Amino acid sequence: MDRNEAMLRELHLYPQWTLRAPVEQPAAIEHVDDVGAGSLAPLRQAQGERESIREQASPASIEAARSIETSTDIPSVQNIGPDVSVSAPFSPATTWPELKQQVRECNRCGLRTGCTRTVFGVGNETADWLFVGEGPGAEEDALGEPFVGQAGRLLDNMLTAIKLARGKQVFIANVVKCRPPDNRNPAAGEVAQCMPYLARQIELIQPKLIVALGKVAANSLLGNEATLASLRGTLHDYRGIPLVVTYHPAYLLRSPSEKAKAWQDLCFAVDVMSKALAQHSVHP
Ligand code: SF4
Numbered sequence: 001m002d003r004n005e006a007m008l009r010e011l012h013l014y015p016q017w018t019l020r021a022p023v024e025q026p027a028a029i030e031h032v033d034d035v036g037a038g039s040l041a042p043l044r045q046a047q048g049e050r051e052s053i054r055e056q057a058s059p060a061s062i063e064a065a066r067s068i069e070t071s072t073d074i075p076s077v078q079n080i081g082p083d084v085s086v087s088a089p090f091s092p093a094t095t096w097p098e099l100k101q102q103v104r105e106c107n108r109c110g111l112r113t114g115c116t117r118t119v120f121g122v123g124n125e126t127a128d129w130l131f132v133g134e135g136p137g138a139e140e141d142a143l144g145e146p147f148v149g150q151a152g153r154l155l156d157n158m159l160t161a162i163k164l165a166r167g168k169q170v171f172i173a174n175v176v177k178c179r180p181p182d183n184r185n186p187a188a189g190e191v192a193q194c195m196p197y198l199a200r201q202i203e204l205i206q207p208k209l210i211v212a213l214g215k216v217a218a219n220s221l222l223g224n225e226a227t228l229a230s231l232r233g234t235l236h237d238y239r240g241i242p243l244v245v246t247y248h249p250a251y252l253l254r255s256p257s258e259k260a261k262a263w264q265d266l267c268f269a270v271d272v273m274s275k276a277l278a279q280h281s282v283h284p
Contacts, residue, residue: 088196096125099200103177109193111178111186116141121173121201122166128273129170130207131155132198133248134216135186141179146172151249155213158249162266171205173198175220191220202241208276210238211269214248232265235272242276244269 090102103118112118119136122145131147139149147155156166164170176186176194186194198220202210212218215228221238222231231245246265247258 088200090196090200094200096204099197099204103197106177106197109176109178109190111135111176111180111190111194114181115178117144118177119144119146119174119179120177121171122146123171124168125171125205127169127171127205128208128277129164130202130205130210131159131170131172131213132210132217132221133172133174133213134220135174135176136179137183137250138179140174146174147249151253154249154252158262158266161263162270171201171207173201175217185216191216195220202238207241208280209269209273210241210243211265212243212245214251217248218243218245232261233268235268242272244272 089106089108090099094102100120103120106112106118115136119140133146136146137149137151139152140146146152155172159165159170166172175198176190177197178194180186180190210221212221212231215231218228218231218236219225221243222236228245228247234245236243236245244265246269247255247262252259252262
């Protein structure tokens with residue numbers, strides 16, 4: 001048993017998560033900087049094929065996905081996202097140390113009074129990959145690092161599966177930096193207040209690809225309220241940066257049958273990154 005197989009078995013993904021023939025992907029990205037609404041159109045043509053993959057999932061797993069996507073616990077995220085009207089609490093030229101201090105001292109929303117500490121984010125500050133979740137949980141709140149609980153361990157294994165590692169090629173952050181009470185989803189107003197920090201993190205990192213983990217992260221970054229099912233399998237765009245949507249690891253822990261679909265998303269992300277890197281080497 002090789003190392004990759006052992007890792008997949010640990011994830012309970014083997015042999016389901018075996019990488020088969022190259023996943024059929026959309027046409028190559030002509031220029032990473034051009035990944036806008038127009039250039040995304042051809043990529044969306046591939047969505048029909050991905051929908052057919054979705055249709056192959058069991059009715060139970062589809063229903064499970066729908067139930068979380070339509071849960072009344074998930075607040076509306078309408079009108080939030082990168083173009084929110086809430087002003088940034090810092091100058092456009094804010095550096096990493098200044099931004100970290102701003103977040104440490106922030107009390108722009110009510111979440112600060114209920115959390116132990118802010119959770120800024122962790123990883124390579126010039127990473128090609130940026131993974132974004134929704135907010136810290138109890139263990140993250142205690143340790144000050146995102147994705148350190150059981151869901152974090154699954155995320156680490158997912159990263160290993162695509163030959164990445166926390167702290168190396170990856171930066172991990174959340175939409176909100178303070179833990180919402182009782183692990184509820186952050187409210188729209190809280191997201192709007194905190195989004196400028198994530199937006200500045202992205203400006204500083206300049207990742208080649210963003211992976212949104214879950215509906216709240218995807219809706220916040222894209223400024224919409226689309227369902228996770230409708231966002232998966234399609235290449236999106238955050239201010240010129242390609243963005244891929246997949247399930248939050250905490251959801252995968254509750255619905256392990258969906259891990260196969262998360263693996264499809266990761267393969268899609270790897271393919272997008274490969275094309276982005278190839279274009280970058282041709283057009284440095
Ligand atoms: S969640 Fe964000 S905006 Fe709200 S207090 Fe924490 S750092 Fe500030």
